[in-house]
Amino acid sequence: MSKIKNLKDVEETIKVIAQLDAEISAIDNEATKAINAAKEKAATESVALTQQREKLLESLQNYSDEHRSEIYEEGKKSREFINGTIGYRQGTDKVEVAENTAELLIEAGFANCVKVTKEPVKAALKNFDAAQQKKFGISIIPGSESFYCKAAEKTIPESIA
Numbered sequence: 001m002s003k004i005k006n007l008k009d010v011e012e013t014i015k016v017i018a019q020l021d022a023e024i025s026a027i028d029n030e031a032t033k034a035i036n037a038a039k040e041k042a043a044t045e046s047v048a049l050t051q052q053r054e055k056l057l058e059s060l061q062n063y064s065d066e067h068r069s070e071i072y073e074e075g076k077k078s079r080e081f082i083n084g085t086i087g088y089r090q091g092t093d094k095v096e097v098a099e100n101t102a103e104l105l106i107e108a109g110f111a112n113c114v115k116v117t118k119e120p121v122k123a124a125l126k127n128f129d130a131a132q133q134k135k136f137g138i139s140i141i142p143g144s145e146s147f148y149c150k151a152a153e154k155t156i157p158e159s160i161a
Contacts, residue, residue: 018151060086 004010064071064086071086072079078087102114125138133140 014149014151017149018153021151022153064088 004013076087077090078085105111105113125133125136126140128136128138132138
């Protein structure tokens with residue numbers, strides 16, 4: 001299409017965009033169907049392999065648990081073999097606290113163990129007048145305008161429009 005010269009050209013351009021969007025959507029839908037079918041096929045084909053792998057891992061872990069002292073050197077948590085390594089990983093410790101832990105820590109003199117976040121509520125600052133904005137070092141930056149076109153999902157034939 002050439003340069004848009006009038007409202008009829010605008011309508012025609014939006015119609016073409018809507019048609020292109022529909023074609024793109026159809027192509028994307030077919031790709032999604034093909035991807036989902038391939039994933040389902042792969043999952044089905046690998047079920048037996050995955051189950052076999054899990055059983056082997058369980059056997060390895062059971063043997064390792066029962067023979068830990070002979071498999072691993074003193075102080076070691078893993079051992080290398082020709083075809084790979086087995087071992088144990090220590091997860092990081094998690095700290096769980098009660099709802100009133102922060103208050104109890106502060107009262108006991110451990111305020112350094114409590115995090116306090118001070119942050120302005122930006123939504124509330126939008127209502128400040130110019131003097132308040134200047135006084136508190138607030139700048140209101142207008143949102144940028146952007147062009148959009150929302151084409152109809154189904155186009156209307158020209159004979160009806």
